[in-house]
Amino acid sequence: MELDELLLDEEGAFSLSGFQEFTFLPRHQQLSERVRKRLYYGWDKDCSLDNLSSPVADIAVELLQKVAPSPIRRLQKKYVSHVSREACISPCSMMLALVYIERLRHRNPEYLQQISSSDLFLISMMVASKYLYDEGEEEEVFNDEWGAAGKVDVQTINTLEMNFLSAIDWSLFTDPRELFEVLSWLEGRVAEKQGMWRGWFTYTDLCVLMEQSMWQHVLGQFYQQVVKLACLLGVVYLTGFAAIFASITVVHRSHLAVQSSLLCIFHLLLLPTLPQEPPHAQTTSKLLAQSLFVCGISTVLQTTLGSRLPLVQIPSFEYLVPAMVLSSHLSRSASTDRNGLMGMGMLAHFPFCSQQPPYCILLDAATGAQDPHVSDPSKIPFQAQPWPISGAVLISGLIQLMFGVSGVCGWAARHCGPMVLAPSLSIIGLSAYKEAAFFCSTNWGVALLLMLLAVTFSQHLRSCRLPFCAWPRARVGSTEYSVPTLRTFSVLLPFAGVCSVCAILSYFRIPWESLDVAMAQLSWANSTFNAPWIHIPSAGEWRWPLFTPRALAVGIAMAIGCSMNSVGCYVLCGRLLRVPRLPPHACNRGLCMEGLGSLLAGLLGTPGGTASSIANTCATGLTQAGSRLSVQISGLVCMVLGMSPRLAGLLTHIPLAVHGGVLCVTYAVAVGTGISYFQYTDIDSGRNIFIVGFAMFMALLVPRWFSTALAPLATGWVPLDLLFLSLLMAPVFLTGFLSFFLENTVSVCFRNTGYILLISDLSSVWYESADAEAVGQRSKELNKRLTVHVSSFLNHLCNLMCPLLAGQPGATTAFSCHHSPSGLRLHVKSELSGLPFYWDFHCCPAPLEMVSRHLVRPLIQMSLALQRQVEELVSLLLQKDAEIEDYRESGATLSRDRLRTKPFREETFQRNFMAECSLLSSVNIPKLYDV
Numbered sequence: 001m002e003l004d005e006l007l008l009d010e011e012g013a014f015s016l017s018g019f020q021e022f023t024f025l026p027r028h029q030q031l032s033e034r035v036r037k038r039l040y041y042g043w044d045k046d047c048s049l050d051n052l053s054s055p056v057a058d059i060a061v062e063l064l065q066k067v068a069p070s071p072i073r074r075l076q077k078k079y080v081s082h083v084s085r086e087a088c089i090s091p092c093s094m095m096l097a098l099v100y101i102e103r104l105r106h107r108n109p110e111y112l113q114q115i116s117s118s119d120l121f122l123i124s125m126m127v128a129s130k131y132l133y134d135e136g137e138e139e140e141v142f143n144d145e146w147g148a149a150g151k152v153d154v155q156t157i158n159t160l161e162m163n164f165l166s167a168i169d170w171s172l173f174t175d176p177r178e179l180f181e182v183l184s185w186l187e188g189r190v191a192e193k194q195g196m197w198r199g200w201f202t203y204t205d206l207c208v209l210m211e212q213s214m215w216q217h218v219l220g221q222f223y224q225q226v227v228k229l230a231c232l233l234g235v236v237y238l239t240g241f242a243a244i245f246a247s248i249t250v251v252h253r254s255h256l257a258v259q260s261s262l263l264c265i266f267h268l269l270l271l272p273t274l275p276q277e278p279p280h281a282q283t284t285s286k287l288l289a290q291s292l293f294v295c296g297i298s299t300v301l302q303t304t305l306g307s308r309l310p311l312v313q314i315p316s317f318e319y320l321v322p323a324m325v326l327s328s329h330l331s332r333s334a335s336t337d338r339n340g341l342m343g344m345g346m347l348a349h350f351p352f353c354s355q356q357p358p359y360c361i362l363l364d365a366a367t368g369a370q371d372p373h374v375s376d377p378s379k380i381p382f383q384a385q386p387w388p389i390s391g392a393v394l395i396s397g398l399i400q401l402m403f404g405v406s407g408v409c410g411w412a413a414r415h416c417g418p419m420v421l422a423p424s425l426s427i428i429g430l431s432a433y434k435e436a437a438f439f440c441s442t443n444w445g446v447a448l449l450l451m452l453l454a455v456t457f458s459q460h461l462r463s464c465r466l467p468f469c470a471w472p473r474a475r476v477g478s479t480e481y482s483v484p485t486l487r488t489f490s491v492l493l494p495f496a497g498v499c500s501v502c503a504i505l506s507y508f509r510i511p512w513e514s515l516d517v518a519m520a521q522l523s524w525a526n527s528t529f530n531a532p533w534i535h536i537p538s539a540g541e542w543r544w545p546l547f548t549p550r551a552l553a554v555g556i557a558m559a560i561g562c563s564m565n566s567v568g569c570y571v572l573c574g575r576l577l578r579v580p581r582l583p584p585h586a587c588n589r590g591l592c593m594e595g596l597g598s599l600l601a602g603l604l605g606t607p608g609g610t611a612s613s614i615a616n617t618c619a620t621g622l623t624q625a626g627s628r629l630s631v632q633i634s635g636l637v638c639m640v641l642g643m644s645p646r647l648a649g650l651l652t653h654i655p656l657a658v659h660g661g662v663l664c665v666t667y668a669v670a671v672g673t674g675i676s677y678f679q680y681t682d683i684d685s686g687r688n689i690f691i692v693g694f695a696m697f698m699a700l701l702v703p704r705w706f707s708t709a710l711a712p713l714a715t716g717w718v719p720l721d722l723l724f725l726s727l728l729m730a731p732v733f734l735t736g737f738l739s740f741f742l743e744n745t746v747s748v749c750f751r752n753t754g755y756i757l758l759i760s761d762l763s764s765v766w767y768e769s770a771d772a773e774a775v776g777q778r779s780k781e782l783n784k785r786l787t788v789h790v791s792s793f794l795n796h797l798c799n800l801m802c803p804l805l806a807g808q809p810g811a812t813t814a815f816s817c818h819h820s821p822s823g824l825r826l827h828v829k830s831e832l833s834g835l836p837f838y839w840d841f842h843c844c845p846a847p848l849e850m851v852s853r854h855l856v857r858p859l860i861q862m863s864l865a866l867q868r869q870v871e872e873l874v875s876l877l878l879q880k881d882a883e884i885e886d887y888r889e890s891g892a893t894l895s896r897d898r899l900r901t902k903p904f905r906e907e908t909f910q911r912n913f914m915a916e917c918s919l920l921s922s923v924n925i926p927k928l929y930d931v
Helices: 003-007 029-038 054-067 077-087 091-107 109-114 117-133 143-150 154-167 176-198 203-211 213-245 252-273 281-304 317-331 333-339 344-349 360-364 388-406 408-414 418-430 433-440 444-460 492-507 517-522 549-577 584-604 614-623 628-642 645-653 656-680 686-708 718-728 731-745 772-782 790-805 848-889 906-916
Strands: 754-760 765-771 814-820 823-832 835-845
Touching: 054 091, 054 117, 077 117, 091 109, 091 117, 091 154, 091 176, 117 143, 117 154, 143 154, 281 584, 281 628, 281 645, 317 388, 317 549, 317 718, 388 408, 388 549, 388 584, 408 549, 408 584, 418 549, 418 656, 418 686, 418 731, 418 790, 433 444, 433 656, 444 492, 444 614, 444 656, 492 656, 549 584, 549 614, 549 656, 549 718, 549 731, 614 656, 628 645, 656 790, 686 718, 686 731, 718 731, 754 772, 754 790, 754 823, 754 835, 754 848, 765 772, 765 848, 772 790, 772 835, 790 823, 790 835
Parallel strands: none
Antiparallel strands: 754 765, 765 835, 814 823, 823 835
């Protein structure tokens, strides 16, 4: 490409990227305006460009002093201004001279080290002027004129010129692009220097800097970072905004975390006890995925068609005990068939019966159940073996469904008062302490860290709120202008944080988990498998339930234990969320949905059915985020995870110590909730003390006794042995059965079957007598939202009225009295279980016999007792006066003024005492009893 084609466009104008168009030779007004504005020559178009501007002179001095560092004749700005003015140095000469100096810096740096900066400036400007303007006519450039301008003689300037041309090798031709590159560089340096000197940049300076490649790169990087930061902040803001206003869909992650932990705990404790060879990791992931799938479906059914409480469904420990009993029995069936007895020493291996860990069963596992068509059941593939545990789960689902349809669950829940709920809930919480200790023992530091964070967030920092967003209240229409963030996520944040810490430690190969050989077999963290990404569970896919009399017996035990656990979970959820207790029909519906979930679990071949999760309910109590929608979303997420064994397998990487910490934090709430129910009972009653102590003690004693007993439980029929053993090994069943039986059969004292109120307004005496049936009927009329046992109402009334009648009512108690022609009505308002409590006493005039028994006779007895006290006091005072008089007669001196009392006058005292009591003696009993 020719030079004119490169520089000239179609109209004959010079065009270069990033610069304005201007006429190259004939019309250079645009170039002149550009130089005038950008090199600070002034805004006046008539101003001369025949000398260097002050900013350009500064750049020239700085540059030449740097490239020619010789200290001789060092270049100064005054010299530059003088030479440029005398020699009429144009901006183009300056730019061309800078091109020559740049060539010298690359080709002959020795020359620049020898010449002074003043001589270099003078000779470079002269050579550039000759190249631009010396045409042999009027604009001739003479060396003598430049010598005079630079204050040197002609011979010296001639020598400088020849040396300069020799050093540059007579390479004077310059491409226009080089000239404009220097112009652009010079404009940038001038704009930068002037802006830094002033402290601000003009519009022209900014335009110049924006054309510089370096500034374009820096600003481009800055722009990219700003855009990225803005996008990041926007995403964070939108995420936070959506999280606050849709927090109900975020809280489900707390339910999912606890649910995943409990599912892993169930499988970790049960799978090592299987009678056949324990399944490999891929089968384990499928089992876990199927359990997640079933739990998700059951959770959605429970929250939509069942009890409609925010209850998550999981395989509870009430399924674990009978399943382990059955699997341990099957693993030893060969030896027991030969001996005719079932060894009971196997129970010592249960984690809830002894201090030995559950993986001991894995070391003792023998062959599977005997089948008439198979000589060696242990050689059957695990997936192809019929599973009696699945049959027991399916049977338990059918029985639970029968309990719900028949209304047995609702009837039992209606007759469960505080004397049944208090010990039952306490034992439900205490029943998991050995499993918690077992899992925490892998690393107590990790478990304690999770517990510390959960306690700190839920208790100490529960009032920490975010004020920048509103929290909508359900069914009210108002908003709460702050969010209790740490309390709401007091389970999710510690769970995720501790898991992240463990993952980081594992990534850097820092040993933090103490696992022995057997414990390492129990842990899935190091397992490698290739489970499928998508797998839809189907009935009978790789195993079918096996129905045997033994499975029937264990299924009955599962159904009874899980039903009792579910009723307790319903009560626990209402208590923690401060909502009314479930009516019987809601309990029946909830148990029906749990039965359907267990039926589905048995058909799919999972090792456990579904029951309401105590741990998730307790976590809801900690977070106070009892949204049914969040639980439904958690159920849907479980269904999605259940259809992907690969994703479900990720849950097996949760550290064992985290499982233990979750158990400690959640089940502790169940213990405390059970203890809180004692306030609604007369705990000072010997009957109540015995019922509570006996039920809880036997619930802990009986499983321990069976685990260490040398003699087996033998009734002559093995299924019956399994039924009794499964029930008697469950602390929840023992506590619930004993407390329910004793509460409803042992007679109570008279004051727990009703009350008698006797009150006087100093003009009349009023009374009311009500039995337990009347109390229950009135409680239903006045407190429709409360469903509490009659004994709880009576105990609460006693606690309210005793301080009230003593003139010291509680802070939450209100009292009012209303007279009517028929009698006196006392209205009491208080709280019970966090809900308003109302009670009315309908009093009528007391009969004469009641007034005599409760008022006259006690007054007479009090008067006689007072008279005896007066006589004793008179005798004591007379004896005191006699002793003092005896001291005086013997010459003793009383040193204390308080001993110098006046002699006691019995007649005066009797007269004054009778006068003060005359008001009482004038009271007419028939007048007091005003008919």
